[in-house]
Amino acid sequence: DTGVSQDPRHKITKRGQNVTFRCDPISEHNRLYWYRQTLGQGPEFLTYFQNEAQLEKSRLLSDRFSAERPKGSFSTLEIQRTEQGDSAMYLCASELAGERDTQYFGPGTRLTVL
Amino acid sequence: QKEVEQDPGPLSVPEGAIVSLNCTYSNSAFQYFMWYRQYSRKGPELLMYTYSSGNKEDGRFTAQVDKSSKYISLFIRDSQPSDSATYLCAMSANNYGQNFVFGPGTRLSVLP
Numbered sequence: 001d002t003g004v005s006q007d008p009r010h011k012i013t014k015r016g017q018n019v020t021f022r023c024d025p026i027s028e029h030n031r032l033y034w035y036r037q038t039l040g041q042g043p044e045f046l047t048y049f050q051n052e053a054q055l056e057k058s059r060l061l062s063d064r065f066s067a068e069r070p071k072g073s074f075s076t077l078e079i080q081r082t083e084q085g086d087s088a089m090y091l092c093a094s095e096l097a098g099e100r101d102t103q104y105f106g107p108g109t110r111l112t113v114l
Numbered sequence: 115q116k117e118v119e120q121d122p123g124p125l126s127v128p129e130g131a132i133v134s135l136n137c138t139y140s141n142s143a144f145q146y147f148m149w150y151r152q153y154s155r156k157g158p159e160l161l162m163y164t165y166s167s168g169n170k171e172d173g174r175f176t177a178q179v180d181k182s183s184k185y186i187s188l189f190i191r192d193s194q195p196s197d198s199a200t201y202l203c204a205m206s207a208n209n210y211g212q213n214f215v216f217g218p219g220t221r222l223s224v225l226p
Contacts, residue, residue, distance in 0.1 A: 042204065107157050
């Protein structure tokens with residue numbers, strides 16, 4: 001257990017439904033990242049927060065995706081109108097800003113869109 | 115050509131062997147290099163973090179960076195069955211996590 005938790009661990013949904021994932025980072029970590037990982041590939045950056053501010057979003061993050069980190073604590077990632085291509089592992093990682101060796105990933109949420 | 119290439123494996127070795135895992139890259143601006151270990155159904159775990167060229171050792175693990183060849187390696191000495199996992203390299207031109215580019219990973223099996 002890295003101290004970063006994600007919920008749910010697995011989600012199966014039908015195409016067109018909305019889904020929301022939650023990440024609880026290590027409490028003192030001010031930076032939080034979301035990544036997407038498909039089978040046989042490394043993680044791809046989606047977005048990140050420093051405290052409550054969302055500072056950057058990847059081109060991968062279409063307008064169906066939205067992320068929040070209210071009060072700089074936990075974060076949520078919502079996917080609206082899911083598509084089969086959204087099926088992937090969604091990973092959250094947290095760290096102290098600028099201190100790469102403090103980075104820890106959560107176990108991920110595996111999304112399957114039918 | 116992908117920005118970061120990595121032999122996907124799978125790589126099978128007997129317990130106690132020395133394992134060499136490698137990545138090549140095309141972007142000469144990369145200066146920060148990391149190795150992660152990912153067990154099945156788990157998130158990646160940061161193993162090694164290096165800046166620029168040279169070697170870094172941590173226990174049974176040694177990371178090497180050769181920027182002139184755009185080639186990085188992770189060596190595992192006295193490999194154990196518990197080292198069986200997928201190993202991902204990642205790299206970036208700066209120290210910002212949002213800019214790190216991951217390789218596809220090499221799946222390693224260490225057989226008892």
